[in-house]
Amino acid sequence: MAVPQLYYFTIRGWGEYIRLLLTDNKVQFEDIRYVYGGKEWEEVKRTMILGQLPCLKIDGKELVQTGTIMRHLGRKHNLNGSSEEEATFLDMIFEGVRDVRMKYVRFIYFDEGTREEIVNKTLPECLEKLEKLFQTHSGDFIIGNKISYADYALFEELDVYYHLDAHILDKFPGLKGLWERMWERPNLKAYLEKRKADGVWISAVEKGMK
Template sequence: MPGKYTLTYFPVRGRGEATRMLLADQKQEWTEDVVTGEIWQKGDLKKSCVFGQVPRFQDGDFVLVQSNAILRHLARNHGLYGQDAREATLLDMVNDGVEDLRVKYARLIYQNYDAGKAEYIEALPAQLRPFENLLAQNDGGKGFIVGKKISFVDYNLLDILQLHLVLAPNCLDSFPLLAAYVQRLNARPHLKTYLESEGRKQRPINGNGKQ
């Protein structure tokens, strides 16, 4: 149903991008409600969000905030939460790992980019190794992060890996399974169309120009 979904967020990729990739790959239409600095400063939108932050997501008359809750909601509605309770729990575990890395990335980008970039990149292999190991344990790394079907975590993990490939283009050189995983997901037809779209290319990665 066109217009069923609305994503309210700043004009950046940020914490809205995994949701966008999921929707695009699942052939879902959505509306972008772009939050300018002026709109945010007025304060009305912030007050309307439970935790005072965006992204804000509308599914019909159902309104959500918190990016990971949004992903999980869509996962339940589109069969992207594993085949059984065991897989769902593993997906929650991996998603928490992605969130840990995203928080570290955001701290670098917004608080310590110039002074901390070199040290961050030096420490990055230790942060990426668990995901390589998890891939290896699932069908030898030939498919998805958990199970035999794509899940909400695959979009979240793909997003954070794409971010790090911009930050440190050689970061996956020592992780062949992750490198192949990124290429494989990027090539999914509907996702590829979105990733190569002008709207996506023109949307900044982060709000402060660092990447």
């Protein structure tokens, strides 16, 4: 079986969920990154089944759409809960996390609102809801003490918002605890520290970052 190939941009973006999951679970993969808006990507784009990234290519077959890829990896690597009820809960969390990210995206790319509004109102209101959902199950992760595909997405979002404001997680102990634990996971720590040292951009535009 060929090594999977992950195609995304040189930023973190949606592709980072997938990178974190694969890295933490010691899944070897080829991390192929294109400059956002670059000529090389414009040429490759024409060959992609939906003309978009991220794309995970496994044995020559393309998987696109972030949620599709993450759920596939969740099922494949036993990261999708142990029951239909847990799988559905993870699905709900994942979609909720993506909805919050879109509020961030509208601020970054479309100048919707101010930094003060998103840091002091928009994101905290969303994080409060996610905190309540996170507290539904006891344990270190979303559905207890076993990590899931949705934990990687939630962690990445929390880390993004921490870059906007280093105190934004202080009122949400459950979420902050998850964020701290993920940073200390043995298979992620070196990757996260290198990512930080390299200054990998979160989005194609850095706006309001501390």
